[in-house]
Amino acid sequence: MGRQTDSDSSDRPIFTDLASLYAALAEEDVPPPVPSGAFSERLVPGEGPPQAPILLVGEQPGDQEDIEQRPFVGPAGRVLDACLEEAELQRGQTFLTNAVKRFKFVPRGKRRLHQTPTAGDIAHYRWWLGEEIRLVGPRLVVSLGATALHALTGKRQSLGPLRGQAMAWQDRRLLPTVHPSFLLRLPDASARAVERARFVEDLRTAREALG
Numbered sequence: 001m002g003r004q005t006d007s008d009s010s011d012r013p014i015f016t017d018l019a020s021l022y023a024a025l026a027e028e029d030v031p032p033p034v035p036s037g038a039f040s041e042r043l044v045p046g047e048g049p050p051q052a053p054i055l056l057v058g059e060q061p062g063d064q065e066d067i068e069q070r071p072f073v074g075p076a077g078r079v080l081d082a083c084l085e086e087a088e089l090q091r092g093q094t095f096l097t098n099a100v101k102r103f104k105f106v107p108r109g110k111r112r113l114h115q116t117p118t119a120g121d122i123a124h125y126r127w128w129l130g131e132e133i134r135l136v137g138p139r140l141v142v143s144l145g146a147t148a149l150h151a152l153t154g155k156r157q158s159l160g161p162l163r164g165q166a167m168a169w170q171d172r173r174l175l176p177t178v179h180p181s182f183l184l185r186l187p188d189a190s191a192r193a194v195e196r197a198r199f200v201e202d203l204r205t206a207r208e209a210l211g
Helices: 018-028 063-068 075-086 119-136 146-153 180-185 189-209
Strands: 003-005 013-015 054-058 094-098 104-108 111-114 140-144 167-169 172-177
Touching (some): 018 119, 094 119, 140 189
Parallel strands (some): 054 140, 140 172
Antiparallel strands (some): 003 013, 104 111
């Protein structure tokens, strides 16, 4: 459906559909330079119904997501799928995307080790994330982890006091919670079970916040 230009929006295009947005991103994006690391040459767009009521934002694609060019298809994605189902939400009912659109990594032989995005990386993709949200038009946005929360609000803040609370944000609601990869990093099985249950409860709160 293409795009329109708007002289009142700093010459930024106004997109009318996600396909046009992602095509422009692929054509125009030059990622920030990464000292001692790299960004993948591939972009990973969002995925889900174009008018999903819930939109989930993660940090960035991982190694598997980069290979398949789909969000949340690696180990953290499998955790997310299981927790969504337990919270009585289906992946197909949500739109999944990331704050940063490329896999950022440090090469270690044949392996590519995840590198946390900087504030500059987050700012680089913030406008594109905002356009995704505008085009999907969700009633609720769920930020998965501190990086996603930073990308959405424009500031660093502690996730703990905000976790699991649906709050007014722009013209919709925002619910911060942890990233599912957090659960995978917990070495203690008991702590992992507790945090997984909390994560599922956060997702239930998101479902109930829709009314």
